[in-house]
Amino acid sequence: MNEQQIIYPTVEVFFFDLREGLGDSPEEIEVRRRNFYEKIYGENTYEQGDYPKFCDRDNPTQPVVLLEKGSESFPNGEDGQYYPVQLGDTYALVASYSGKFDAHGQPNTEPHTIQPATNHPNEIGIPFGNFQGKLQERLHQKTPTLGQTWLIYGKIPDPNADLTQVAQQCYQQMVANPNWHRDCIGEGSLQGGTLFEIWHSDSQPSQSAHILIWLFPASKDVAAMREEVPASWWDFLYLFQYRHKILWAYAQSRYLRKQLKQNFVELKQKSDRTQILPQEIDQGKIPGRELQNILTENLATMSNYTVDLNYLDDQRRNIDINIQNYRDRFFYMQQKYPNSDLQCLGKFSESEIYAKKYQRQITADYENLQPGLTVLQNLNNTISGIIHIEQTKVDRRLNNTVAIVGVGLATSSLAASVALEGQNPPDTHTDFQFLTDPAFTISLGIGVFSAVLVAVFLRFRR
Template sequence: MDEQDLRFLTLDWFLYDLSEESSETIASKEFPPGNLLDSLDGYIRHEKIQDSQMVQIDCSGNKSEEVKSLQELADIQKTILKKTSLGKLGSSWLVWGQLMPENQSPVSLAQEICKQLKFEKTSPNWQVDLFAEGPLLGATLYELWSPPQGQGEGESYHLLICLFDSHWRKEALQKRVGYLLKHCQHLFLYRHKVVWAFQQSRRLRESLQQPSRLVPQVTNQSLARLEQSTVNLTELQDHLRQSLNVLAVYATQLNYLQEQRYTIEINLENYRQRVLKLAALSAEDSPNPLGEKAGEWQGQGSSLLFDKFSQFAQDKYLRQIERDYTSLSPGLLLVENSIKAVESLNQIEQTRSDRRLNTTLTIASVGVATSAVVATVIVATPPPNRHPIEFQFTTTLGSLVIGGVMSIAVWCCLTWRRK
């Protein structure tokens, strides 16, 4: 028996995707549910959790072996990774096993486990990636995490190592493993939703750079339009349309940014509630060490262990999004105010244009009506001693002259009234 042997050594891989209408994701199609090959001890399980789809792949290697060397872990992982579809939301790895009766060092075993595993584009680095450690359900748990950088591209992974104490019997161990898997599948989901929402916010922050650079241009052009003594109504309306387009894009992206903040807040709250449930369960199910209140140290330890991510997301993710929103939202107000000013100017110019058109129509109508009335009256009573052609010419000319005079009179009257 080697000091690097573990009883019931098992590797679980949890993949998460946003659920589609068909309830099938790329991962669920590539990994159909059911038991693994006859020679392997393990299974594939699907579960829909809220708006997400989870695929869990559990593998313990050869069925005939209860005690396994840590060196077998690499082969177990290769068996799982024959297909390398990663969940869109993210994926987490869980390694668990039971210490042998000999005095084994959990931390040394956990470090050796890290050496055996390899993830896409990266391998665990104990010194750099150890994120949290503590007691949980009668076991020692180590959490390693390499967060995604930038907009989510690059090397990242999430790994939990859970080493149960040697004194647990098989039935009690199975009970605790059941608790662990049940709660971790939810904790992992909420965690990945938080990280995914933050990566989405980085993409939105990048996409807001272009419209934010247009804000000074839009406001300066609006001020220039307001200061012009003469305004071209067509150009003004074109500028208004362009400003509205900038406003629509800017407001939509800012709204999406705010949605990512709400997504993080909701899932962090769900995460905290699940941590409290697991902490209470760990406290109830743990032995009484050194006369302390039964399980109290285990419950507090597991709560602090998982709360580290909650505090990290609160301090880094939420605050970053809040700072981004605070710095970008004034630009939206500037565009809105400039659009309101241009709209007011446009309405004034439109009113002036309509008034000029109405005046022209009024003057023309008066002139036409006057000339028509005069012509009608003259034609209705033609003098008997006039030549018809001469009379018609004189009548037409006279009606036009009188209509023109009346139009000028109306124009003078309207101009005087405006003064």
């Protein structure tokens, strides 16, 4: 593959961080603000006051530019800038790098040769691999919470160049283990340039990458190119925000699905145990207190299961909403750039193997896991019923005992009163001669006999 030249090569990254999630406290939102801020200015810079503060807002209805002057330029003669914004509940950042300014402090428009990386581990491709590394250094090697998209662009001075081959050379500098035929989603056009969309997946999520390569023809004026690309930032910011929210929600749903499936396995074990509870209770293997403990554990499991299931449904709705938002923004871009071909960008929301697949999968997961909540409720109702029955048995035994003792005491007292009527009371409190009196013995026997009769009657009554 022949080496090609490129004029004003530039690498940009669209970087998205979650500002606030459902139920986040003000303290958690502040931590996220600090983390996003320090991705731009470095560790421990948030409190020092050496850099401008963000102008973010709660629940804004319009996008918010976070810096009063709009963007922050790179120092030391480097042609680059940060442009941080707030899009509702999301922090977004465009960071752009085009190398060094020329000797006059102007953008360098000299041609660069696209040089592939060697096999040496410390060698990277030039210019894009090098520029990508510079941007990562500027972002202090931090990664976003929602996701990021790389945009690389430049002007190809050779009018006869094979732009697909040039795009492959650029792409190979951006990822490890590149596979063009697997990763290239499609080709289109925008503002007179040729657009390639690549989605590189890797077993290591940190090595996955979403990349746009935008190559302008030899006839394109460099100054016009430098104006037109930043003019499209807002469209890309919105479009990529929706894309990464969909992917993030799907990743969250995979974690929730794993948690719910583990809980479902526990439910099966608890259900099997519940089937033999009555037998174990009859055999005296499970005391009432243990039943209460089992119910308490089940209630905690049901609470966790309900929360996770609701979060799963939240992610399902997030995907639905952001797919529609993506479609609306894509339609808007088609109207805004009528002479462009953006169908490669539309594949994400319309193809059966991207967003629609995530939509189907998370819906199926919710429908499959939702019956587990019913199983938990039935388990808890069953155990509550068993506890109620056992408590009723205990209460009945206690009532029967009280009745037996009460009858025995009442009849013996009555008999003793009748038998001892007219006899002298004991002389002192230490005089126990009445215990040998036949009347006392008879009254005691009557009481015992009455208690036995009541016990036999209650037993047969049951």
